[in-house]
Amino acid sequence: MKPQEIKQNPREYLSFTLGDEEYGIDILAVQEIRGYDAVTRVPDAPEYIKGLVNLRGTIAPVVDLRIRFKLGNAEYDHLTVMIVLNIGGRIVGIVVDSVCDVVPLLPEQIAPAPEFGASFDSSYLQGLANVNDRMLILMDIDKLLHSAELALYAPAESQDLPQMMAAA
Amino acid sequence: MAIDLARFHQAFFEEGFERVDAMEQGLLQLEGGANNAETVNDIFRAAHSIKGGAATFGFTAVAEFTHHVETLLDSIRNGSRGVDDALVSLLLRSSDQVRALLTAARDGGQADAELSARLQHELQQALHPDSSDADSAIPVPDEVSHAVAGSQAAPGEAGWRIRFAPHADLFASGNDPLRIFGALAELGRLDVVARHPGDLPGFSSLDPVQCLTAWDLVLHGSSSLDSVREMFAWVEDECDLQIEPLRAATVAEPSAKVVPIHAPAAAASAAPASAATAPANAAKSRAHADSSIRVSTDKIDGLINLVGELVITQASLTQYTQGLDPLVHERLLAAVQQLEHTARLLQESVMSTRMLPIDSVFSRFPRMVHDLAARLDKQVKLQTIGEGTELDKSVIERIGDPLTHLVRNCIDHGIESPQDRSAAGKPAHGTLTLTAAHQGGQIVIEVIDDGRGLSRSRIIAKARSNGLAISDNASDAEVFNLIFAPGFSTASEVTDVSGRGVGMDVVRRNIEQLGGEVELKSVEGSGTTVRIRLPLTLAIIDGMFIDVGGETFVVPLNGVIESLQPLPEQIKRVAGQGMVLKVRDEYMPMISAHDLYRVPGAAKPPHQAIAVVLEAEGCKLALLVDELIGQQQAVIKSLEAHYRRVFGVAGATILGDGRVALIVDVTEVVRNCGRALAA
Structure with missing residues (x-):
């Protein structure tokens, strides 16, 4: 799916869990990892958009991926972790069950994602990787967050649309 | 129109000192004996402007002294007197004295009146060399x-x-x-x-x-x-x-x-004397200039963010220490309290650094309008409303040029000559109004004139001659929109003020670069209104903080008429669902904020809630909220930077504890909810 990487340089992925499943995202998209607190609800938002947080003066939405993918119990306690992503200047927080590790992966370690049929949109999956006999699901977080389905941002015809969204 | 002249003093002195500098530079160019007419003109104009300004603002000492300088310069200008180095030196010393007088006028001090008198005498001597015994510019000592x-x-x-x-x-x-x-x-x-x-x-x-x-x-x-x-x-x-x-x-x-x-x-004597005063003056003016510095807005944004973080940390500290025994930890608790206070003050002052009142743009217009009107033989009265509206510094910096252009257009094209106005049954002097206001999460600036308005037929004709396609039954908005097309100007002749065909398109481009929009309304014969809407990148509003089901919202105070606890008999139901509130003799639609923002949990019964009466675009709406928390300034942050637009929300602000609160978009709420209920 991705263009061929330079073989010698593994890409690093941040792995996290949603329920029993382990996911990975490109670590370059990660701005910081912090606790989950003080989220302000927004009206008319889908359930998985928890609301808005203040990240040092920047107001960013928070998406609970557990609710979005119906994985695990969406409980919030002092251990709940939020990964703050910066994707093309857009900042968004994602709530996960826990953050595990940073995993270096070579392109050949990544198997293409299988088709799941209509029930699950595999286009947000970048591929699967085997790490210590655990399956790591690599997520195309960029694509997911900009999907119309997630409705995080204004639809494409909106005028204040950044370039990268039109591409996505 | 009563004007508080004092607020223009600052500008006068700044310009005054600049003009003295200009005089000095010009004089230094003359010193070589080169009698360049343009240079002499420049010096003369500088002196003339100082005199005019000083007289206007009542600095008689400056005006009188400069008058003598000007008279001598005038004689040089019209060629009745040649220039020699002695004369230049006299004029230089005089310009020093003008500067000293300006300084004295500004700081409320006393300038050396004796030196003024002596220089005045010398200037007169120089002007009438015949009355003196020599041809020298320096009178006989x-x-x-x-x-x-x-x-x-x-x-x-x-x-x-x-x-x-x-x-x-x-x-x-x-x-x-x-x-x-x-x-x-x-x-x-x-x-x-x-x-x-x-x-x-x-x-x-x-x-x-x-x-x-x-x-x-x-x-x-x-x-x-x-x-x-x-x-x-x-x-x-x-x-x-x-x-x-x-x-x-x-x-x-x-x-x-x-x-x-x-x-x-x-x-020779005057030179050391002025040399002695000069460093003192220089030090003074330097101290004056140092009272403001230019700082990159990036740095300020960085500061704002850091302070935000500090406030959050401080809030959590306060929280952690809440459970401690005040007797045992008295000093710690006192320190935490002090930190809270300081952090709050720090946040407020850092926030305020980015904001400037729009007055800093508006204040340049009285003079410009006056000059332009005089040049064009028109009578124009300038009104400004809402000068205190605070705007982001970066917006302020970039709004000046487009506004200048619009004001210039108004006077040149919009407002007619006094004769034409009288003939049309209007007062001889035209009125130009500049307004600024926060509205619906935007800043709206209007340039309003009561001039001749736009001529639809002329615009269409001009558009056709420019090769633009436009149908005869296009809407007014479409026709007026043509004004913004590049190279379009309806002025029948090019003046030195405006009308070179570059104008409105540049104005529109500038505004759009700021993320805003320009609207033009015009009624032929009675005037034109240009409305500029700018988004709030970062603006402070006075907000009323309200509580709805445990959530905090901010209502911009300028959209709030009043708040009251409605009595059951004030509340009427319409068609079984819509609520109407009767305030005094007025009925207005009422909506619960719980419903509007889908706040979970049941809303209080209306007569136990508080109705906040909102007004926008001439319509009123009562918004039922659970509680009023208080009034406070809030920095508006754009929601759309990282999220989509939310109905009824103008933006968000960050509360003292670091949480985000949504700002109610009064215009949108009133427009949509009021209409929906009224229908």
Whole structure:
């Protein structure tokens, strides 16, 4: 799916869990990892958009991926972790069950994602990787967050649309 | 129209000093003897502007003195008088004096009136060289001393004549003759004449920290010898001092020539004297300039973010310490409280650094309008409304040019000549109104004139001649929109004010670059309104903080008319669902904030809630909220930077504890909810 990487340089992925499943995202998209607190609800938002947080003066939405993918119990306690992503200047927080590790992966370690049929949109999956006999699901977080389905941002015809969204 | 002139003083002084600098530069160019008409014109104009401004603002000393300078410059300008170096030097000294007078006027101090008088005399001498005994620009020094001494020493007057010749190293001991003279002047009227006692060294060997000047002072009044002597107590050993009673001197030398001053002295003397005052002035103006500095907005944004983080940390500290026993941890708790206070103040002051009132843009217009109107023989009255509206600095900086353009257009094209206006039955003077207001999460700036308005037919004709396709039954908005097309101008002739066809398209481009939009409304014959809407990148609003089901919202205060606890009989239901609130004799639709923002949990019954009456676009709506928390300033943050637009939300702000609160978009809420209920 991705263009061929330079073989010698593994890409690093941040792995996290949603329920029993382990996911990975490109670590370059990660701005910081912090606790989950003080989220302000927004009206008319889908359930998985928890609301808005203040990240040092920047107001960013928070998406609970557990609710979005119906994985695990969406409980919030002092251990709940939020990964703050910066994707093309857009900042968004994602709530996960826990953050595990940073995993270096070579392109050949990544198997293409299988088709799941209509029930699950595999286009947000970048591929699967085997790490210590655990399956790591690599997520195309960029694509997911900009999907119309997630409705995080204004639809494409909106005028204040950044370039990268039109591409996505 | 009553204008508080004082608020223009700052601008006048800034411009004044700039003009003196310009005079000086021009004079320095003239110094080589090159009589460049343009340079002379520039100097003349500078002097003229200073005089005009000073007279307007009532700084008579400045205006009077500058008048003499201007008169002489005028004679040079019209060729009746040649330029030589002596004249240039006189003018340079005069410009120094103008600067000193300006400084004095600004700081409320006293300029050296005697020097003014002497320079004025010299200027007059220079203007009428025939009346003097030589063709020189510098009047004969004896004449000066005549004038000076004559004015000072009326026979029989009480006072002291002081000859004060400090040693060259006077400054090294930290003494300042000017300070002594200042103190002496408190004893009575003091006339000071500077002279240089001996041979001046060449320029190359001149040591600026050596005092080569001596002074002859005449102190009028009945002060005692001791009190005068006391003034010189610190410098007694470092100077030659002679103090003699005025009367005796007058008797001794009955002629007016009491103070013999050698011919070269007068010319040379003014230079060191002004050199002595110049550093003081420079220091003063530098201190003045230092009161503001330019800082990159990135730095300020960085600060704002850091302070935000600090406030959050502080809030959590407060939270952690809440459970502690106040008796055991008294000092810790006091420190945490102090931190909270300081952090709050810090946040407020950092926030305010980015915001400027739009007055800083509006204030440039009165003068411009005045000048333009005068040039075009029109009568224009300028009104500004909402000058205090705060705008992001970056917006302020970039809104000036488009606004200038619009104002210029209004006066040039919009407002008719007094004759035309009278013929049309309008008052002879046109009115140009500039307004600014926060509205629905945007800043709206309007440029309104009551001029001739846009002519639909002329625009269509012009558009066609420019090859633009437009149908005859296009809407007014479409037609007026053509004004913004590149290269479009309806002015029948090009004036030097506007009408070169570059204009409205640039205005629109500038506004759009700021993320705003321009709207144009016009009624032919009665005026044009250009409305600029700018998004709030970062603006402070006065907000009313409300509680809805435990969530905090902010309602911009300028959209709030009143808040009240409705009585059951004030609430009426319409068609079984819509609620209407009767306030005094007025019915208005009412909506619960719980419903509007889908706040979970049941809303209080209406008569236990609080109704906040909102107004936008002339319509009112009552918003039911659970509680009023209070009024506070809020910094508006855009929601759309990282999220989509939410209905009824103008933006968000960050509360003191670091949480996000949504700001109610009053316009949107009133427009949609009111209409939906009314329908």
